Amino acid sequence: MDTKDRQIIRALQRDGRMTNQDLAEAVNLSPSPCLRRVRNLEAKGVIQGYSAEVDPAAYGLAITVFVRIKLERHNEEDVQKFEKRVRLIDEVLECHVMTGAMDYQLRVLVPDLEAYENFIRNRIHPIGGIASIDTSFVYGTVKRTAVFPLSR
Amino acid sequence: MDTKDRQIIRALQRDGRMTNQDLAEAVNLSPSPCLRRVRNLEAKGVIQGYSAEVDPAAYGLAITVFVRIKLERHNEEDVQKFEKRVRLIDEVLECHVMTGAMDYQLRVLVPDLEAYENFIRNRIHPIGGIASIDTSFVYGTVKRTAVFPLSR
DNA sequence: ACTGAAACTTTCATTTC
DNA sequence: GAAATGAAAGTTTCAGT
Numbered sequence: 001m002d003t004k005d006r007q008i009i010r011a012l013q014r015d016g017r018m019t020n021q022d023l024a025e026a027v028n029l030s031p032s033p034c035l036r037r038v039r040n041l042e043a044k045g046v047i048q049g050y051s052a053e054v055d056p057a058a059y060g061l062a063i064t065v066f067v068r069i070k071l072e073r074h075n076e077e078d079v080q081k082f083e084k085r086v087r088l089i090d091e092v093l094e095c096h097v098m099t100g101a102m103d104y105q106l107r108v109l110v111p112d113l114e115a116y117e118n119f120i121r122n123r124i125h126p127i128g129g130i131a132s133i134d135t136s137f138v139y140g141t142v143k144r145t146a147v148f149p150l151s152r
Numbered sequence: 153m154d155t156k157d158r159q160i161i162r163a164l165q166r167d168g169r170m171t172n173q174d175l176a177e178a179v180n181l182s183p184s185p186c187l188r189r190v191r192n193l194e195a196k197g198v199i200q201g202y203s204a205e206v207d208p209a210a211y212g213l214a215i216t217v218f219v220r221i222k223l224e225r226h227n228e229e230d231v232q233k234f235e236k237r238v239r240l241i242d243e244v245l246e247c248h249v250m251t252g253a254m255d256y257q258l259r260v261l262v263p264d265l266e267a268y269e270n271f272i273r274n275r276i277h278p279i280g281g282i283a284s285i286d287t288s289f290v291y292g293t294v295k296r297t298a299v300f301p302l303s304r
Numbered sequence: 305a306c307t308g309a310a311a312c313t314t315t316c317a318t319t320t321c
Numbered sequence: 322g323a324a325a326t327g328a329a330a331g332t333t334t335c336a337g338t
Contacts (some may be wrong), residue, residue: 009211012204016168030308046210051298052164058198059161060303083294090301095294111303142235142247146203149242151212151263182322
């Protein structure tokens with residue numbers, strides 16, 4: 001992971017469909033060593049995949065919610081159960097283990113408020129062992145980028 | 153935005169570098185109408201771009217932080233100033249306006265704790281007009297996907 | 305041994321029908 | 322939606338550092 005690798009990563013974060021030729025040009029490399037580096041980054045799991053960035057509202061998912069959840073107990077069994085169940089919920093795009101008063105933060109996408117109510121009632125509460133839930137809806141988005149800051 | 157469009161979107165969220173040929177096959181369309189739909193989704197801003205998904209830790213950004221911020225005043229001027237300044241900070245990958253006790257939630261990426269301290273001191277505090285800051289570090293990630301749940 | 309260049313093969317995007 | 326054409330992209334090989 002040197003400067004060239006980081007340049008490649010940032011270029012592919014800006015445009016994941018860039019051709020290898022353009023990428024090579026952008027980072028001042030010829031196509032074959034450039035492709036070698038990309039393949040290597042993919043193989044090592046540094047580049048985990050490529051994805052289209054989509055406007056959730058235009059797709060029909062107007063509501064983005066950050067849900068913070070605290071468990072009642074933190075024994076291995078309850079934690080595993082919670083995490084396993086959460087991974088299976090389609091509406092949950094992200095789930096992080098957090099420091100602070102709450103244990104988890106979820107990013108959830110639903111079409112409307114009613115769907116969110118159903119999500120909590122039918123997907124989250126049935127998991128059990130939940131001490132408290134804190135919901136914050138997204139009003140608007142000031143910034144959203146995939147491009148990392150340059151390191152070093 | 154019909155079922156085919158949503159299928160296309162979800163396929164491109166799973167693999168943003170998919171060729172039009174493979175995409176067409178995946179959604180049971182022939183290449184030319186498929187490409188027409190993709191171009192249309194791009195033109196309408198539904199598909200906003202394509203990006204590589206990168207492991208932040210492997211890139212050298214080991215610390216993910218969710219920072220919730222409350223402003224002292226909510227007049228147009230102070231709000232605009234805050235949002236303008238936040239957009240310029242490279243370490244801030246996301247900034248949302250939120251319901252609840254805090255006004256904003258930021259997703260921040262830094263190499264280490266020291267860098268986070270410097271980030272707050274040199275990037276956030278100098279903006280001014282901030283009433284309170286609440287920091288939650290990410291311990292681990294249970295789930296992270298780009299693929300939307302299917303709607304309808 | 306690793307990087308850069310070039311040629312060749314294959315595949316894809318585009319346009320027309 | 323299919324087919325043809327033109328353009329790229331990937332792969333492999335070779336040369337140089």
